[in-house]
Amino acid sequence: LLTFKFGYDNLDHAVFATHGLKLDLTGQFYHQAIGSDLNYQKLSLYARAHANLGPHIMLLSDLTVETALNSTLPDYEYFAVGGFNLLSGFRQGQQTGRQALVMRAGGLFDLPSPVAKFGATEYKFLGLIHAGNAWDTTYRKIKLSELNYGGTAAIIWDTQFGVIQLGIGYTDNASLRYHLSLGRVF
Numbered sequence: 001l002l003t004f005k006f007g008y009d010n011l012d013h014a015v016f017a018t019h020g021l022k023l024d025l026t027g028q029f030y031h032q033a034i035g036s037d038l039n040y041q042k043l044s045l046y047a048r049a050h051a052n053l054g055p056h057i058m059l060l061s062d063l064t065v066e067t068a069l070n071s072t073l074p075d076y077e078y079f080a081v082g083g084f085n086l087l088s089g090f091r092q093g094q095q096t097g098r099q100a101l102v103m104r105a106g107g108l109f110d111l112p113s114p115v116a117k118f119g120a121t122e123y124k125f126l127g128l129i130h131a132g133n134a135w136d137t138t139y140r141k142i143k144l145s146e147l148n149y150g151g152t153a154a155i156i157w158d159t160q161f162g163v164i165q166l167g168i169g170y171t172d173n174a175s176l177r178y179h180l181s182l183g184r185v186f
Contacts, residue, residue, distance in 0.1 A: 001036055002029040015158050015185055016108060016122055017050040018058050040071035044079075056110035061103075064132070067139050068098040081134050084179040088130070088152045088169020091177070095134040099142055102132030104152075111155070123157040126167065126185075148173050156185055 004027045011020035024046040030036040048062035064086060066079040079100035082090030086102045106128030131147045154167025167179045 002031075002034055003027065011048075011050060015156065015163055016058065016124060017060075018052040020050055022046075022048045038074065040073050040077070041069050042073065042077065043067050043069065053107070058108040059105075060107060060128075061105040063104075064100065064102040066100040070138050070140075071098075073098050078136075079134055081132060082174075084152070084154075084165070084167065084169060084181060085185075087132050087148060087150065087171045087174070088167070088179065089148075089150045089171025089174035089177055094174070095148075097134035097136040099137065099139050100132070100134040101142075101147075102130060104128045104130040106152075108156070123155060126152065126154045126156050126165070128152040130171070150174070154179065 006023070006025040008021065008023040011017035011022050024044075026042075026044045028042045030038040030040050032039060043066070045065045046062070048060065051059045053059050064081075068077075078096040078098065080093035080096045081087050081100050081102055082094035083092035087095065106126065109125045109127065111123055111125055129149070129151045131149050133146055133148050135142050135146070148171050150169065150171035152167055152169040154165050157164045162182050163185050165179065165181050165185055168176065169179060170176050
């Protein structure tokens with residue numbers, strides 16, 4: 001197994017960033033020439049950008065691309081999309097394949113209230129549109145006409161206990177799903 005990772009993060013806040021960029025690139029290469037019993041490759045790219053559009057609106061976009069290139073992955077290595085962060089109308093990991101693509105764009109909007117609730121230091125409304133899918137084919141045979149589209153709406157609290165998000169998501173070819181989580185937002 002040969003692995004490489006590259007990361008870059010200059011976001012000014014872990015949850016409610018007003019500007020910055022985050023990149024994560026990971027590659028895994030299995031080949032008999034380097035002592036592996038298997039022979040396949042995996043590449044994953046995650047990119048997120050935030051921009052301030054005024055005192056109460058932060059725009060954000062992110063992109064997740066995962067590929068096995070032209071290799072054949074074992075079933076347990078397939079990429080999975082679904083859940084709040086990757087096509088929110090699908091269950092967590094509901095769509096799987098050797099290739100995956102998810103694009104999201106939207107914003108974080110301040111909610112008017114002078115009083116912090118539930119121990120929150122900050123809370124905002126999140127609105128996103130998304131497109132993506134997972135394919136069990138080579139990347140050359142991917143058809144963008146097979147993308148699933150939808151959106152997400154949520155309230156996010158940054159509390160002393162961690163980030164809480166309560167939201168709803170929809171993706172065509174899936175269903176309306178409700179989400180409640182404590183922990184990581186993006």
